[in-house]
Amino acid sequence: MSIVVWVDGSFVEPRERALSALDHGVTVGDGIFETCAVYGGQAFALTRHLRRLGRSAAGMGLPAPDEARIRDGVAQVLAAAGESAGRLRITVTGGFGPMGSGREDGEETIVIAAGPASPGPTSRAVRSPWVRNERSAVAGLKTTSYAENVVALADAVARGGDEAILANTVGELCEGTGANVLVEVGGELLTPPLSSGCLAGITRELLLEWAAEDGLPVREAELPFSVLDRVVAPGPDDGASSGVGLALAGSVRNIQPVVALDGVAVRAGELSLAARELFDRRRRERMDP
Structure with a gap:
């Protein structure tokens, strides 16, 4: 088509x-x-x-x-x-x-x-060397001034990824170029608050609502960008990952567990997989929730 x-x-x-x-x-x-x-x-x-x-x-x-x-x-x-x-x-x-x-x-x-669109079930993310300005005049707005996202995503693709993850200017985890970020740690799935400068994603918004209704532990929390170090840290058993999971949320992609960060293979977290299943199930129930 x-x-x-x-x-x-x-x-x-x-x-x-x-x-x-x-x-x-x-x-x-x-x-x-x-x-x-x-x-x-x-x-x-x-x-x-x-x-x-x-x-x-x-x-x-x-x-x-x-x-x-x-x-x-x-x-x-x-x-x-x-x-x-x-x-x-x-x-x-x-x-x-x-x-x-x-x-x-x-x-x-x-x-x-x-x-057409053909999103995969998982993502391969890369940490971006650039940051999001949480104090920008257009922070949190979905504008066509997208050049910095184009550059960051091209860099991620050149490094084997399909999305770049950015910090903000004060070293907090912010967002991807076209997705919100979720970190699975301590038995919860955490996403940066809007004060970080991230976009108020529709998928993020729906996941927070649906998770609250279904009892899945998903909430907003300020996170340092360095939390991503724990995603790629060797695990105690087989060295595949530390047990700190990562996922992306966005329109078309819905919820994608991250299976590689900066080229290092990581496990899809149990809560990330549960969030993907929850979102897929609930979005089938209503086309305009």
Whole structure:
């Protein structure tokens, strides 16, 4: 299945030039986006994603996105994509703007695209040499200013991984380039709080809610980046790992236990596996929880 693209009400070819060369999302990254998993031709947790899109717009100082127009575009794109689609991306930019950082009043640009996705059940992560700025003007917002994520992920891939994990500027564990992080330690699955500068992930949010309902010990906690040293520390028995597990949470990937960190094989933790099973089971119950 090819990628289906809809721009401001019209379908375009994936490689067709469909935006103004002076669209502010292109020139300065003045835009926001959401990515949803797609199951059976339907976008998962669309309402939560649109709610976060609105929060990102407010944080960027952009007008509230036209939700009715976006929902209509989503319906058109998913109908055209068919049931083989696995991923949906909604992008909203500030529209036409000047060549500099200033804005002009104008109509937003909306781009909606759907395409295939084939996430694996596990991940191979790499610790990034770069950090997330938890005091940035756009900390916690899902913006199209994604260059630092592109660089960090390319570095991770070059080192044999499929995701990079970043600290923040004060040495706390923060997040991945496209995922939240979960550390299994002391009989709990811990994820950094939003104060760390991480994104308020939809998968993270749902896991915290569903784990509380099902009695799985998952909660927020501040963690030093150095906790990852314990993930790769030799275990007392066979040396495979120390028993401190690691997992990633994100749309499309859902919950992925990490089975290698910096090229060192590690065990998928029992709680990480239980969280993956819990999320897979609960997300099948409701398409828009």
